[in-house]
Amino acid sequence: MSKRNKARYKLDRRLGENIWGRPKSPVNRREYGPGQHGQRRKGKISDYGTQLRAKQKLRGHYGDIREKQFRRTYEEANRRKGDTNDNLIGLLESRLDAIVYRAKFVPTIFAARQFVSHGHVLVNGKRTNIPSYRCKAGDVIEVREKSKQSLQVLEAVQLAERDVPEYIEADHTKMTATYVRMPALADVPYAVVMEPNLVVEYYSR
Structure with missing residues (x-):
């Protein structure tokens, strides 16, 4: 594990x-x-x-x-x-790692942080490796060309347990996502x- x-x-x-x-x-x-004490009242x-x-x-x-x-x-x-x-x-939610996770490019938020840190993500065409990078409305997040066919990405896209929220527009054929707007609490799944x-x-x- x-x-x-x-x-x-x-x-x-x-x-x-x-x-x-x-x-x-x-x-x-x-x-x-x-x-051992986990079941205590x-x-x-x-x-x-x-x-x-x-x-x-x-x-x-x-x-x-x-x-x-x-x-x-x-x-x-x-x-x-x-x-x-x-x-x-x-x-x-405007953190880069959170957007990568919400867009279903990776299966978990932990994987998103590592994915960004290892340089697999572009923001508006520029490689960005800072997970806490603050994205703005209209920013385009893209998986690097060399990383688009990685097993992790392909499996994450197929996950049925969660959907991409409305404040992110994701194109899984191109592996791009646009951060449409900053969400409120009620918008986040x-x-x-x-x-x-x-x-x-x-x-x-």
């Missing part, structure tokens, strides 16, 4: 939810946490604990982003005009309920 598989399965077990909707998630078999969670869990779940969904980077994203969302909850989701309002409360303490 690869390190990426271990990481995402560990996240699912720790949070007790199948946060990517994967059919092979261990949570589909047992909904309790890992370890859970006590009442405090408000802080609820907020922390919401933050961990959202961070985990995007490949367990580093805390410092995630906090900077929140701070930018808070500075922008409009609803901070939607701003936070929009900024996370999360497999579980995300609560960015609790994340905002966590950082606003």
Whole structure:
């Protein structure tokens, strides 16, 4: 089993939810946490604990982003005009690795980060190897010519477990995707309920 598989399965077990909707998630078999104490009855969670869990779940969904980077994203969302909850989701979804994942060029968000880091992706015709690169509306993301026939890409396109959301226009014959617009929370096809309002409360303490 690869390190990426271990990481995402560990996240699912720790949070007790199948946060990517994967059919092979261990949570589909047992909904309790890992370890010998995983089945113990859970006590009442405090408000802080609820907020922390919401933050961990959202961070985990995007490949367990580093805390410092995630906090900077929140701070930018808070500075922008409009609803901070939607701003936070929009900024996370505009990451290059998130768009590569949503466009179904790769099977997982962890694979998306590696795919971008290894230089397999072009943004507006230029190679970009920074997973956190912030895309703008109208940007065209393309899989490099040499990478279009890779087994990983071909398998990901055929995945039936998720669809490409409306804010991304994907052409799987050309392996290109256009980032149409920054989405709001209601637009993002999360497999579980995300609560960015609790994340905002966590950082606003």
